[in-house]
Amino acid sequence: MSDKTITSEKELLAALSKPDSDAAIVRKERLRQKGFKMVMAVGGAALGLTMVAIPFCLPAARRICVPYVPATPVQINNIIQCLKTHSKPQGKIIDLGSGDGRVCFACAKEGYKATGVELNSVLWLWSTFLKYTRGFRSNTTFKRRNLFKENLGDYDAVTVFGAPTLMQALEPKVAKECTEATKLVVCRYPFLKWSPNYTYGNGIDCVWVYHKPFIANQTLPAMYLDLVEFADHPLHPSNQPELDKSKHLKDVTDSIEKSEDAIQQNVQRDLNSPFEHKNERAQMR
Numbered sequence: 530m531s532d533k534t535i536t537s538e539k540e541l542l543a544a545l546s547k548p549d550s551d552a553a554i555v556r557k558e559r560l561r562q563k564g565f566k567m568v569m570a571v572g573g574a575a576l577g578l579t580m581v582a583i584p585f586c587l588p589a590a591r592r593i594c595v596p597y598v599p600a601t602p603v604q605i606n607n608i609i610q611c612l613k614t615h616s617k618p619q620g621k622i623i624d625l626g627s628g629d630g631r632v633c634f635a636c637a638k639e640g641y642k643a644t645g646v647e648l649n650s651v652l653w654l655w656s657t658f659l660k661y662t663r664g665f666r667s668n669t670t671f672k673r674r675n676l677f678k679e680n681l682g683d684y685d686a687v688t689v690f691g692a693p694t695l696m697q698a699l700e701p702k703v704a705k706e707c708t709e710a711t712k713l714v715v716c717r718y719p720f721l722k723w724s725p726n727y728t729y730g731n732g733i734d735c736v737w738v739y740h741k742p743f744i745a746n747q748t749l750p751a752m753y754l755d756l757v758e759f760a761d762h763p764l765h766p767s768n769q770p771e772l773d774k775s776k777h778l779k780d781v782t783d784s785i786e787k788s789e790d791a792i793q794q795n796v797q798r799d800l801n802s803p804f805e806h807k808n809e810r811a812q813m814r
């Protein structure tokens with residue numbers, strides 16, 4: 530086809546009816562292939578992004594909604610301090626909803642055997658990739674499964690960074706499966722119906738330790754009081770007019786003091802004689 534400008538309908542029809550030269554056919558074919566490749570690349574990227582995004586959006590559609598929020602270094606440090614103080618040295622730990630595996634890796638560095646269960650397939654794949662690339666092959670295991678299908682009684686300690694509805698749903702499972710030796714180290718949202726045996730840290734970095742026999746709460750922990758889904762909970766103050774609030778406050782203060790003392794002693798002991806402390810742990814095994 531010539532490069533002459535087409536000015537009328539007649540000229541256009543004439544140009545279209547003329548057969549293409551070989552060069553024009555090649556040029557057109559190249560253009561078609563380029564267009565196809567671009568459509569495939571954009572479509573592939575969009576599909577890939579959607580596939581990665583779906584597992585992160587799905588929690589919003591679940592009854593028990595627990596989005597992925599990674600633990601901060603301070604939270605992880607608090608979890609580790611609690612485990613070192615209250616749980617069996619080098620024991621078996623399970624992180625419920627293990628995300629990218631950061632809690633499991635931190636536990637593995639301290640000598641624990643850590644298992645992570647995670648529903649999100651992208652996070653599970655990523656944690657498995659990190660396990661092999663960062664040298665945690667022998668002391669971490671990651672399972673892509675629903676945490677409610679895992680028997681908690683098989684572990685010395687259970688760590689969980691959950692959400693309000695998850696903590697409530699976990700209570701019957703924990704009560705049934707955990708033994709007196711199982712330590713529960715809970716981050717960000719505490720259990721609703723139990724008081725922690727120990728508390729460590731403050732605000733969003735707070736970590737609570739629970740074990741059997743559980744201490745019954747007299748009222749819901751403060752952070753649940755403003756959540757509408759817990760307004761009907763039997764421990765909500767509006768449903769129990771005769772609550773002895775001053776006793777409850779004293780119990781909570783006592784448990785915080787006890788916990789801080791224990792952790793302080795542990796840190797001091799580590800600083801003073803790390804070698805002795807290691808020996809003591811080895812004997813406990």
Ligand SMILES: C[S@@+](CC[C@H](N)C(=O)[O-])C[C@H]1O[C@@H](n2cnc3c(N)ncnc32)[C@H](O)[C@@H]1O
Nearest residue numbers: 595597598599600626627628647648675676690
């Ligand atoms: C708040 S994140 C905590 C992640 C990780 N433990 C950390 O501290 O970095 C909660 C995780 O639980 C996962 N999750 C939610 N429901 C679950 C279920 N039923 N079974 C297994 N994992 C679940 C989410 O996909 C998310 O990765």
